[in-house]
Amino acid sequence: MSGRIWTEAELTTLRQRLAEGVTHRAIAEELGRTKSSVNHKAWDLGLTRQAGPRQPWTRQELDRLEQIIASGATYQQAADKLGRSRISVRGKAADMGLCNPERVGAFRRKDAALVAEIHDILGDCIDFKGMNCLECTAYLNAIGYEVSNSWVHKQISVLGPNYRRWARENAKRRRSLIMSMRRRAAA
Numbered sequence: 001m002s003g004r005i006w007t008e009a010e011l012t013t014l015r016q017r018l019a020e021g022v023t024h025r026a027i028a029e030e031l032g033r034t035k036s037s038v039n040h041k042a043w044d045l046g047l048t049r050q051a052g053p054r055q056p057w058t059r060q061e062l063d064r065l066e067q068i069i070a071s072g073a074t075y076q077q078a079a080d081k082l083g084r085s086r087i088s089v090r091g092k093a094a095d096m097g098l099c100n101p102e103r104v105g106a107f108r109r110k111d112a113a114l115v116a117e118i119h120d121i122l123g124d125c126i127d128f129k130g131m132n133c134l135e136c137t138a139y140l141n142a143i144g145y146e147v148s149n150s151w152v153h154k155q156i157s158v159l160g161p162n163y164r165r166w167a168r169e170n171a172k173r174r175r176s177l178i179m180s181m182r183r184r185a186a187a
Contacts, residue, residue: 004033006041014038018047021083055084057092065089069098115155118145122155126163132171 006014010031017027024042028035042048057065061082068078075093079086093099118140125131125139133156137149156163 003037011041011045014041015045015047018042023080023083026080062092062096065092066096066098069093118147119155119159122152123159123163126156126167126170130170130173132167132174136167
């Protein structure tokens with residue numbers, strides 16, 4: 001077991017806050033512990049909520065959810081304000097049609113001309129500039145293409161096995177260079 005031992009005062013606070021319906025994340029912040037630590041201790045003490053019938057949404061909660069999402073808050077922020085889980089808030093927002101279609105799957109929706117242009121840039125980055133996948137992603141974002149690392153990784157796979165191999169070799173070369181520089185600095 002690692003970490004701090006729970007004090008009686010912390011255990012009392014944990015029991016009180018859970019009884020009040022405070023989220024594990026908020027309790028963790030209050031106690032200066034990780035959310036995982038609070039989850040495990042609540043489980044050990046048998047204080048976790050039993051899975052049962054879901055709590056129905058009230059009209060006031062639905063109205064408040066609509067206002068919170070309209071203000072631009074994330075699902076986690078809305079969940080914290082409403083005392084519900086992020087998954088519950090995301091599902092209810094989708095049911096109510098409050099999801100932003102521009103945000104959902106934005107990395108997947110790219111027209112063919114843009115993808116072809118990005119493929120050319122990726123080929124140059126890997127072949128001539130000696131970049132790895134992460135560096136390609138950072139470069140593309142820096143020049144104005146909004147892409148994720150996982151999307152870039154998939155596109156490198158689409159380019160073919162040689163590009164995947166070259167990107168891996170570039171990453172190995174970069175790590176080797178960094179390690180040799182650290183060894184020189186330490187000596």
